[in-house]
Amino acid sequence: MEEKKTCLYDKHVALGALMSPFGGFIMPIQYSSIFEEHYAVRVHCGVFDVSHMGEVRVCGADAERYVNHIFTNDVTDAPQFKIFYGMMCYPNGGTVDDLLVYKMGENDFFIVINAANIDKDVEWMMQNADGFDVKVEHQSDYYGQLAVQGPEAESVVRDVLGLECGELVFYTVKTIEKDGETLIVSRTGYTGEDGFEIYGSHEYIRSAWDKLIASGECKPCGLGCRDTLRFEVGLPLYGDELSADITPIMAGLGMFVKLDKPEFIGREALARQKSEGVDKKLVGIELKDKAIPRHGYAVIADGVTIGEVTTGYHCLSVDKSVCMALIDAKYAKLGTEVEIQIRKKTFPGTVVKKKFYEKHYKK
Amino acid sequence: MAKIEPGLYYSESHEYVRVEGNIGIIGISDYAQHALGNVVYVDMPETDDEITAGEDFGAVESVKAASDLIAPVSGTVVEVNEALEDQPELINQDAYGEGWIIKVELSDKSELDALMDGAAYEEHCNNE
Structure with a gap:
């Protein structure tokens, strides 16, 4: 291509x-x-x-109701010019994409989507606009x-x-x-x-x-x-920490999933995951050694593979080898000792919070 | 432009061998360190390990990716560059000098014949 x-x-x-x-x-x-x-x-x-990021404008009499239908966060009665982070999900809770929704005006939203997902997202947004009085305009x-x-x-x-x-x-x-x-x-x-x-x-x-x-x-x-x-700073990248197989709940992004909304695509599946728990969870892992865990490397505990690394680096700001990994939820408790297979060796590590450096936002 | 030091033996996968008697000092070329970017970790074998020509004996990791080290020659590791444990950036700064990776006792010096000299290696880089 x-x-x-x-x-x-x-x-x-x-x-x-x-x-x-x-x-x-x-x-x-x-x-x-x-x-x-x-x-x-x-x-x-x-x-x-x-x-490369994609942009979609959603306007029309039902725009707010439509955005709430496809988006996990809640834009109901939001003030003009507020921005929301959240996901679009499949009915099974898997993630279509993570996105920013800008409320530009009454029933007028500017939506920013990931480059790799533009075609898929626009198709998904069009498909799910049936029955809503909205105009979904692709502006990338x-x-x-x-x-x-x-x-x-x-x-x-x-x-x-x-x-x-x-x-x-x-x-x-x-x-x-x-x-x-x-x-x-x-x-x-x-x-x-x-x-x-x-x-x-x-x-x-x-x-x-x-x-x-x-x-x-x-x-x-x-x-x-x-x-x-x-x-x-622990921000997810679609394709690594979120995917059709990784729900926002598994990724620890439940705060952006507003289950008190009456309806949105994926709500039932995500509500069930939240109440019953998930079998896999995204965690942070800090290695004792300097070897670098990379995407796809196996995470091991009790002699068996319990998951894999989603993103890993030698963290530049804190000089430690760390990663995010999707692992069996049984091992997700902070402080759990695990190992990561890096080429021919395994390296010991500890489950930690998946934020390795503090954000410095101006709030 | 990447430096190519004459007098060394180079492999297609960008390792070099500096021969001193029966010892081969192995590292990666300046061209390779340049292509990798900032080196942040070097995965090295241990002293007394055997390495085999054509097989990987470790890896050099930049911020973005891990790159296998392929042994250009066979032999027994007699020394590893421990300075790289704390200063992997030596590979970026001085690939042919302080950034050497391992020293091996060569088990078959005829393997050197399969490697390139500086001029041939330069042409190899130009064709990449």
């Missing part, structure tokens, strides 16, 4: 980025080094091209997206891009008229740091990228450090 290119592809190549396929796109993995880019976001500011081809992340993000978007966002609180959005178009700017991100995500036309995103890079205030960052950053 031919990978798609984002509107910034030529700029990544010109910067000498290492390019690699991700989610159906050819994306920058790193420009300088994952270390440098990771620390830039933790300490100063970094900018990511996340134009229109929008480019930048994520400006790090403790200095607020001053960078103000000083370099002229976007005043100081009043935005975490998980809220505003629209800004700029250069003859309406930008969508939210205080969100996928790094555990303060930051903003900016949605606009390809033309705007290209010029904003150039300004950010030229300013020197903001380091270009690739998907390599995006993954190490999100992993350290």
Whole structure:
């Protein structure tokens, strides 16, 4: 399959980025080094091209009822410009995707989905719109997206891009008229740091990228450090920690599943998992050694395989080898001793919370 | 541009052997460390382990991925570079020097004939 290119592809190549396929796109993995880019976001500011993400606009008289039908979180009577994180699930509770839902207005929602799931999600959203008075409009081809992340993000978007966002609180959005178009700017991100995500036309995103890079205030960052950053703070990635086989309850994301809503797809299955318990759970594991647990490696206890690693790294911010793993729920208690098979050896580890570094959100 | 040190023997999988008498000092090439990015862990055999040409004897791990180390020659491990346990970045900084990985007592020096010299290795890298 031919990978798609984002509107910034030529700029990544010109910067000498290492390019690699991700989610159906050819994306920058790193420009300088994952270390440098990771620390830039933790300490100063970094900018990511996340134009591969998909966008869907849902409007119409039944939009709120429809979003509540396909989404595990609850948008009922939400204030304008509030953002919700949650999942779309199959009737059996398996995850279609995890997503952000922006309430732009009364019965008007802007939905952000994962690149790798765009086709599947749009089809799912269309299929499940029967009986609702809604317009589900796929807008991924229109929008480019930048994520400006790090403790200095607020001053960078103000000083370099002229976007005043100081009043935005975490998980809220505003629209800004700029250069003859309406930008969508939210205080969100996928790094555990303060930051903003900016949605606009390809033309705007290209010029904003150039300004950010030229300013020197903001380091270009690739998907390599995006993954190490999100992993350290325990944020899931669809395909690793969530999938058609991994429900939000198994992944420990029950707080985003509002079972007190009267109805949504997957509700019964998820309610049953919550009350009866799940047979597999996502946990954190910290190794005593420096060997690195990678996706797919076996987790072993009492001499048998009890699950596998979903994501693992030598955690850059805390200098420890850690992973998230989906394992038999019997072993999920904090402090349980397990082993991980890494190539020909097994390494001892301990079940810990699946957050290895504290988030620094501006709330 | 990656450095290629003359006088060493190189494998297609980017390990090198520096021969000193009957001892082979094995590491990965500058080209390989560059392609891997920041090395964060090196999985090494132990002293007295036997390694066999063509088989893996450990791994070099960057942030993003693990890459097997394939033995370019056969022999008995006589020393491992313990400095790499705390400073795996030595491989990035000085692949041919302080970033060496193991020393082996060569069991069959004729295996060196199957490896490339610097010029052939350079061409190999250019074709990747």
